[in-house]
Amino acid sequence: xxxxxxxxxxxxxxxxxxxxxxxxxxxxxxxxxxxxxxxxxxxxxxxxxxxxxxxxxxxxxxxxxxxxxxxxxxxxxxxxxxxxxxxxxxxxxxxxxxxxxxxxxxxxxxxxxxxxxxxxxxxxxxxxxxxxxxxxxxxxxxxxxxxxxxxxxxxxxxxxxxxxxxxxxxxxxxxxxxxxxxxxxxxxxxxxxxxxxxxxxxxxxxxxxxxxxxxxxxxxxxxxxxxxxxxxxxxxx
Amino acid sequence: xxxxxxxxxxxxxxxxxxxxxxxxxxxxxxxxxxxxxxxxxxxxxxxxxxxxxxxxxxxxxxxxxxxxxxxxxxxxxxxxxxxxxxxxxxxxxxxxxxxxxxxxxxxxxxxxxxxxxxxxxxxxxxxxxxxxxxxxxxxxxxxxxxxxxxxxxxxxxxxxxxxxxxxxxxxxxxxxxxxxxxxxxxxxxxxxxxxxxxxxxxxxxxxxxxxxxxxxxxxxxxxxxxxxxxxxxxxxxxxxxxxxxxxxxxxxxxxxxxxxxxxxxxxxxxxxxxxxxxxxxxxxxxxxxxxxxxxxxxxxxxxxxxxxxxxxxxxxxxxxxxxxxxxxxxxxxxxxxxxxxxxxxxxxxxxxxxxxxxxxxxxxxxxxxxxxxxxxxxxxxxxxxxxxxxxxxxxxxxxxxxxxxxxxxxxxxxxxxxxxxxxxxxxxxxxxxxxxxxxxxxxxxxxxxxxxxxxxxxxxxxxxxxxxxxxxxxxxxxxxxxxxxxxxxxxxxxxxxxxxxxxxxxxxxxxxxxxxxx
Numbered sequence: 225x226x227x228x229x230x231x232x233x234x235x236x237x238x239x240x241x242x243x244x245x246x247x248x249x250x251x252x253x254x255x256x257x258x259x260x261x262x263x264x265x266x267x268x269x270x271x272x273x274x275x276x277x278x279x280x281x282x283x284x285x286x287x288x289x290x291x292x293x294x295x296x297x298x299x300x301x302x303x304x305x306x307x308x309x310x311x312x313x314x315x316x317x318x319x320x321x322x323x324x325x326x327x328x329x330x331x332x333x334x335x336x337x338x339x340x341x342x343x344x345x346x347x348x349x350x351x352x353x354x355x356x357x358x359x360x361x362x363x364x365x366x367x368x369x370x371x372x373x374x375x376x377x378x379x380x381x382x383x384x385x386x387x388x389x390x391x392x393x394x395x396x397x398x399x400x401x402x403x404x405x406x407x408x409x410x411x412x413x414x415x416x417x418x419x420x421x422x423x424x425x426x427x428x429x430x431x432x433x434x435x436x437x438x439x440x441x442x443x444x445x446x447x448x449x450x451x452x453x454x455x456x457x458x459x460x461x
Numbered sequence: 462x463x464x465x466x467x468x469x470x471x472x473x474x475x476x477x478x479x480x481x482x483x484x485x486x487x488x489x490x491x492x493x494x495x496x497x498x499x500x501x502x503x504x505x506x507x508x509x510x511x512x513x514x515x516x517x518x519x520x521x522x523x524x525x526x527x528x529x530x531x532x533x534x535x536x537x538x539x540x541x542x543x544x545x546x547x548x549x550x551x552x553x554x555x556x557x558x559x560x561x562x563x564x565x566x567x568x569x570x571x572x573x574x575x576x577x578x579x580x581x582x583x584x585x586x587x588x589x590x591x592x593x594x595x596x597x598x599x600x601x602x603x604x605x606x607x608x609x610x611x612x613x614x615x616x617x618x619x620x621x622x623x624x625x626x627x628x629x630x631x632x633x634x635x636x637x638x639x640x641x642x643x644x645x646x647x648x649x650x651x652x653x654x655x656x657x658x659x660x661x662x663x664x665x666x667x668x669x670x671x672x673x674x675x676x677x678x679x680x681x682x683x684x685x686x687x688x689x690x691x692x693x694x695x696x697x698x699x700x701x702x703x704x705x706x707x708x709x710x711x712x713x714x715x716x717x718x719x720x721x722x723x724x725x726x727x728x729x730x731x732x733x734x735x736x737x738x739x740x741x742x743x744x745x746x747x748x749x750x751x752x753x754x755x756x757x758x759x760x761x762x763x764x765x766x767x768x769x770x771x772x773x774x775x776x777x778x779x780x781x782x783x784x785x786x787x788x789x790x791x792x793x794x795x796x797x798x799x800x801x802x803x804x805x806x807x808x809x810x811x812x813x814x815x816x817x818x819x820x821x822x823x824x825x826x827x828x829x830x831x832x833x834x835x836x837x838x839x840x841x842x843x844x845x846x847x848x849x850x851x852x853x854x855x856x857x858x859x860x861x862x863x864x865x866x867x868x869x870x871x872x873x874x875x876x877x878x879x880x881x882x883x884x885x886x887x888x889x890x891x892x893x894x895x896x897x898x899x900x901x902x903x904x905x906x907x908x909x910x911x912x913x914x915x916x917x918x919x920x921x922x923x924x925x926x927x928x929x930x931x932x933x934x935x936x937x938x939x940x941x942x943x944x945x946x947x948x949x950x951x952x953x954x955x956x957x958x959x960x961x962x963x964x965x966x967x968x969x970x971x972x973x974x975x976x977x978x979x
Binding site for chain 1: 605606607608970973974975976977978979
């Protein structure tokens with residue numbers, strides 16, 4: 225269960241956050257949310273795909289972290305963090321943005337912390353606040369990630385809407401075999417339909433280019449090159 | 462040779478607008494611009510016959526082909542998903558069985574529908590053979606919010622409000638498909654010497670010219686009945702019902718569960734339909750005035766409402782009275798006039814056949830419109846043959862529901878009297894005692910109703926799978942494979958029941974988020 229509280233130096237003076245290697249303790253999902261502003265940094269490490277939110281059916285962008293929970297690309301064979309790009313949605317944890325309702329009925333985004341998050345500790349890790357109620361450098365990094373996410377939410381949404389409107393999405397199915405011989409299938413993910421992309425007329429392509437979305441499309445296409453590295457990695461320790 | 466370039470549809474409502482949208486979606490060029498003039502004339506003040514209606518799964522394909530987004534349709538028409546029909550009290554009071562749109566499970570060449578054996582399998586036919594029965598018999602949805610529009614986990618059609626549907630089709634037809642809407646009343650058609658309609662005179666005296674005229678004016682059949690010499694052949698000697706008492710009752714709460722199938726509950730002299738939409742249930746007693754008078758019918762309806770909603774609601778309802786003549790015409794395309802909808806015929810809505818007949822006629826017409834008048838006969842003849850056959854099969858299939866009943870009373874006994882049966886029914890019943898209902902039978906291939914539908918009714922009403930007792934190879938194969946397949950069906954039912962949301966939850970989410978397009 226999540227336990228969200230607005231971040232404040234009084235209540236969270238003793239609160240600490242475990243380091244990134246401790247991401248091992250996180251629920252080993254295969255995907256994490258991705259935003260358009262980090263596609264360029266992310267594309268050489270992770271396939272960038274679209275998936276549907278189980279509760280709403282709406283699409284969102286995601287980085288595929290691996291093909292099985294035991295074989296995530298961000299960890300080497302000894303379980304240490306591989307020197308890959310750390311997506312904003314992982315970097316920010318356990319912080320998040322919560323919308324606080326104001327008296328006028330509007331909402332203000334406020335930084336909050338999930339106290340039940342596995343990265344939160346009172347004993348180990350780096351403190352959130354330093355002496356004098358200033359933010360530690362770790363916390364500053366997480367806040368930067370939060371700000372980046374916040375700044376990219378609407379461009380990411382409009383990119384997804386463009387892909388849907390131009391019918392540029394197609395289902396992807398990745399098949400591999402684990403070392404023990406079991407078949408592994410990752411589906412329910414979506415990528416760029418390259419045939420549809422090739423059929424776009426020059427006016428549409430020009431518009432996509434001017435709006436910075438053409439680059440994002442090609443970054444997604446290129447990022448799928450990581451899939452074969454992933455399937456090879458399935459067979460390593 | 463004058464080319465056919467303008468089609469005039471007379472009459473709005475679901476029949477007129479569905480036909481217009483289907484024709485307009487077919488006659489478009491590569492850029493989506495209309496390649497045929499399509500106009501619809503409707504009198505501005507005739508109210509639409511707005512009872513709760515059911516459709517077949519074919520409506521999903523139709524709406525997709527006319528480019529109507531499913532989320533918009535579901536939300537605007539307050540519609541829900543229809544997975545089949547639940548028949549209650551038909552075999553005898555207290556009995557129920559399901560006729561779902563999903564066929565009995567098949568694996569390789571084994572048809573579970575032919576493997577069911579009541580002496581070995583305690584489950585009734587529908588529950589034993591249909592993997593989605595757990596959804597169809599409850600309030601569970603046929604898909605999830607992540608399923609793309611028009612796709613499904615369990616095959617479905619819709620329950621919809623006909624009035625809202627006609628409105629939506631009007632908007633879509635005019636603004637998206639380029640249909641010309643002419644709100645005016647028709648005085649009379651004008652003919653040339655060859656007997657072809659050249660134009661329609663409106664009440665203001667104006668003439669609307671056209672090349673092909675579609676009569677969707679309902680039972681009044683303005684063109685096809687009143688001016689062309691065609692007649693409606695009554696079928697009340699086979700299907701006795703000729704009247705209905707209809708009400709709409711709101712759901713008691715905003716989150717009241719929505720049933721996944723149409724309920725059809727047999728009564729003393731007919732049956733009651735119960736169709737759940739998002740905001741209300743449409744309920745009606747279809748009956749025969751030859752067997753029961755109106756006040757008795759109303760009493761029975763109130764009794765049903767009381768059982769479902771309580772005494773107070775039952776006392777407050779004011780049923781609408783509808784009369785109809787069950788029957789259909791002997792032809793539907795005469796010269797340059799085509800009848801679609803109630804102008805072509807009407808049968809009681811026991812298997813929701815009205816809209817599928819509109820769809821079938823309109824798509825067939827769209828494929829058959831010839832280039833010019835001289836070729837009309839080439840299209841009209843097969844059109845008439847196809848539709849006549851469909852009407853005959855509907856009568857045949859609906860009658861089957863009645864003849865298998867064991868209910869008491871003069872009405873039901875009259876149905877069991879073979880003198881009221883259509884020709885082929887007795888042969889079918891004899892044949893099905895000897896061998897299983899077969900998908901390959903000639904009638905099944907051309908029938909509007911697939912073999913699976915016959916299986917669901919025939920075995921749902923307690924009849925065993927036919928056999929002549931001979932030991933055949935297929936019989937051994939079936940005996941070997943069937944037990945595992947029946948287990949698989951039960952497992953699939955449980956998995957689907959667990960995984961699917963309720964209809965209410967799904968429809969609420971669709972209202973909030975829409976559905977994904979892929």
